[in-house]
Amino acid sequence: MKRSERVIRILKTLTDNPAKRYPLGHFAASLGAAKSTISEDVSLIKQTLAQMGRGTVDTVLGVAGGVRYLPGSDCARAETLIDQLCDALSKPDRILPGGFLYIADIVFSPVWASVIGELFAERFRASEAEYVLTVETKGIPIALCTAQSLGVPLVVSRRDARPTEGPSVSINFVSGSSGQIQTMSLPKRALRPSSKVLIVDDFMKGGGTAKGMTELASEFGAHPIGIAILIEMAQPERKLVSDYMSLAVLKSVDAHSRTVDVRPSKRMLL
């Protein structure tokens, strides 16, 4: 088998299973090549992905070692993507009655969800989250893609406990935007105690929902290691959580002048 065919097989296998580690011997056996040859193939893949700014291949030597693909973007690409996101969000036809901004097409877009998931995953990769946690509904696609890029399960809390999900833990929280008391529930078996959890949501106004999710995780004895938000509102400046990252800041929606002001967030920490 030629190198060009081997790299196709290795790259496809690795990128289909982000963050999953494959021993070099796995490819050596299935492709009928020496480990040293596979190692050279992997180096070429790693080098080429780096030049494309499209993630990396991480190699660990030794018995428990192997190679894995870690999705990502270089800084230039990440900045471009976030600028494009802010442009897309700033379109005046997104303005809804009541000064709301229509974002459903973006948060449910497979293309955007996958880009955003990669950006979140890369930012929090080092924290070694064991779960991604979100609350239904609009945060689910970006949370799913973040979990996929990290190679961990997604856990979705619901607005109410369901008989179809079994014994659940529910908490009440004060929504930062409406000021009302709301409930979120998570099946008891969904989160392992003491596990590390990354919290993801599409939108933050006051931070009540994000705070609720950290409290819910704590009820399971789990440890929130970070909060990743797609769009935060500039006001109120003081949120109910302090330690979070966001990609974009919504400064204002002016229905009268038909303008939306969305900018890249300073809390990107890329």
Add this chain to the structure above:
Amino acid sequence: MKRSERVIRILKTLTDNPAKRYPLGHFAASLGAAKSTISEDVSLIKQTLAQMGRGTVDTVLGVAGGVRYLPGSDCARAETLIDQLCDALSKPDRILPGGFLYIADIVFSPVWASVIGELFAERFRASEAEYVLTVETKGIPIALCTAQSLGVPLVVSRRDARPTEGPSVSINFVSGSSGQIQTMSLPKRALRPSSKVLIVDDFMKGGGTAKGMTELASEFGAHPIGIAILIEMAQPERKLVSDYMSLAVLKSVDAHSRTVDVRPSKRMLL
């Protein structure tokens, strides 16, 4: 640039953007190679993916032509995946009080969602759906992955109309499982009239929710081209919709003997 490096760049670009068509000239220009060379690279990728049973590369000649990656599985792999899914669903520790089956970990798993999305997309590829439609909550990950594999947007109907989504169309439908009247809503701008829509959901008992989604699509003047269901219950045998596919059939959940009977569906039509 060597062939092995070119195929890495071409494969990564194509698989990152399923169903998106790239003119050969795009790669010829960015990789500094003749179109005939790129064409040979693409043939090698196509041939290798076919041998792996992992989708195909589709080439259209001419000015509006180009190459695109279509995710998929060969029959052997699809059957294996569905058997594994049925095994995973049959675990007795999934039995919940009331005879319900816990499936949240599977429907929210990025790994399963992506496998299931590929199977659904492949099955309905020829129908050229322009949207995937689901209703919140548990169908969202598999619907997102189906939309991603088809290269089309995802549209998610909600249980209630929200001010944050603007003017909406709501319908009432009778839930096949509870017999109760429920509501689902979709923003007016979410679906283009006359467009083709693939309906996706995680679970079907009586078919009321699926029927509701076809009616909702019809309210927009859109055309449902198919219904893809992850798990259907064997009972009631007569559903409110007749034309649907499913991957698995839940025959019984017996809390007393602690057994779950889930089998590959005959409605797979793979």
